[in-house]
Amino acid sequence: xxxxxxxxTEISVVEKEDVTLDCVYETRDTTYYLxxxxxxxxxxxxxxxxxxxxxxxxxxxxxYSWNFQKSTSSFNxxxxxxQVVDSAVYFCAQLLTGANSKLxxxxxxxxxxxx
Amino acid sequence: NAxxxxxxxxxxxxxxxxxxxxxxxxxxxxxxxxxxxxxGMGLKLIYYSVGAGITDKGExxxxxxxSRSTTEDFPLRLELAAPSQTSVYFCAxxxxxxxxxxxxxxxxxxxxxxx
Numbered sequence: 001x002x003x004x005x006x007x008x009t010e011i012s013v014v015e016k017e018d019v020t021l022d023c024v025y026e027t028r029d030t031t032y033y034l035x036x037x038x039x040x041x042x043x044x045x046x047x048x049x050x051x052x053x054x055x056x057x058x059x060x061x062x063x064y065s066w067n068f069q070k071s072t073s074s075f076n077x078x079x080x081x082x083q084v085v086d087s088a089v090y091f092c093a094q095l096l097t098g099a100n101s102k103l104x105x106x107x108x109x110x111x112x113x114x115x
Numbered sequence: 116n117a118x119x120x121x122x123x124x125x126x127x128x129x130x131x132x133x134x135x136x137x138x139x140x141x142x143x144x145x146x147x148x149x150x151x152x153x154x155g156m157g158l159k160l161i162y163y164s165v166g167a168g169i170t171d172k173g174e175x176x177x178x179x180x181x182s183r184s185t186t187e188d189f190p191l192r193l194e195l196a197a198p199s200q201t202s203v204y205f206c207a208x209x210x211x212x213x214x215x216x217x218x219x220x221x222x223x224x225x226x227x228x229x230x
Binding site for chain 1: 148150155156157158159160163173203205207212213214216217218219221223224226
């Protein structure tokens with residue numbers, strides 16, 4: 001079975017604050033993929049990052065960084081110096097391999113960045 | 116490149132009416148998916164298909180039907196619309212069970228209201 005938990009439901013910060021979005025996943029598989037998607041108010045789903053289960057390297061992309069830790073089954077996402085344009089719903093998702101693999105989403109975190 | 120195209124973008128249905136949500140992709144992807152998104156609940160898988168003529172149930176299939184007569188098209192049918200089916204519906208596609216680095220290709224969504 002696979003499960004993705006995003007315990008935070010809504011986060012509100014003031015512009016320029018740093019914010020971390022938590023994601024905990026469950027699976028017994030050894031090979032899997034983890035994703036973060038952003039859904040701005042316009043409604044489309046925007047891909048942010050994919051991580052493979054065999055690659056625990058953290059990643060930084062501009063103001064975004066991701067911390068993947070298999071020991072705690074977590075894949076957390078940090079936005080540094082947040083901006084109003086970061087206001088969106090953020091989804092963590094997991095994909096197992098195999099013929100019947102399906103992308104499983106967490107419930108999402110609504111981030112509001114106030115000016 | 117059109118990617119995944121969903122029509123209509125918005126629709127209001129009366130209870131008991133039926134309708135078909137259309138989904139077409141032009142990337143020759145074998146795998147296609149239908150998700151529904153409810154506020155605070157993330158995206159849940161309704162049905163999926165691994166190729167023309169092959170469909171299977173996801174997590175929340177009740178009240179829906181699908182067909183996959185061609186690689187390109189994966190329509191979702193609501194036979195007797197109910198208020199519980201008020202949601203945003205996303206269609207997605209992938210070339211295989213191991214999608215590219217960006218994950219699935221998502222359509223822009225259909226916002227359905229049943230009154």
